[in-house]
Amino acid sequence: MDSPKxxxxxxxxxxxxxxxxxxxxxxxxxxxxxxxxxxxxxxxxPSLLVLERIAVALEVELSDLFRFAHEETSPKALRTSLDHLxxxxxxxxxxxxxxxxxxxxx
Numbered sequence: 671m672d673s674p675k676x677x678x679x680x681x682x683x684x685x686x687x688x689x690x691x692x693x694x695x696x697x698x699x700x701x702x703x704x705x706x707x708x709x710x711x712x713x714x715x716p717s718l719l720v721l722e723r724i725a726v727a728l729e730v731e732l733s734d735l736f737r738f739a740h741e742e743t744s745p746k747a748l749r750t751s752l753d754h755l756x757x758x759x760x761x762x763x764x765x766x767x768x769x770x771x772x773x774x775x776x
Contacts, residue, residue, distance in 0.1 A: 675712030676738045682710045684728050684735070698727035 685695050692710070696703035700723060708714035716724070725732045759767060 672712065674715070677716075677735065678710040678712040678714075680735060680738060681706075681724065681728075684730060685710075688728060690728075695724070695727055699723040 685692070690698070692703040692706045695701075696706050699706075699720075701720065705714055706724075709716050721735055722732055725735055756764065756767065
C-alpha cells in the first residue's frame with residue numbers, strides 16, 4: 671500500500687478511536703471536513719503544517735501519525751517486519767521476545 675493511503679488509514683483510525691467525526695476533527699484542526707475525507711482516502715496531499723494541526727486536534731504526537739505497523743495484515747509482511755526487528759535485537763531483547771511470544775502463542 672502506498673504512503674498516502676497508509677497515512678489516511680492511520681488518521682481515520684486515530685479519529686475513530688477518539689470518537690470524532692470528520693466534521694468535528696475539521697473544526698478542531700481548522701480544516702474543511704471534505705479535505706480531511708480526501709486525506710483519509712489517500713487522495714489529499716497534506717502539508718507538514720496541516721499534519722501538525724491534525725496531530726494537535728487528535729492530541730497525539732506528529733510522529734504518531736506515521737506509525738503504520740498496525741496496518742500490516744499479510745503473514746508475509748508481518749514475518750518480514752518481525753525479521754527486521756529481531757535482526758536488530760541484542761541477546762537480552764531476543765530472550766524477552768521469545769518469552770513474550772511463548773506467552774502469547776501457547
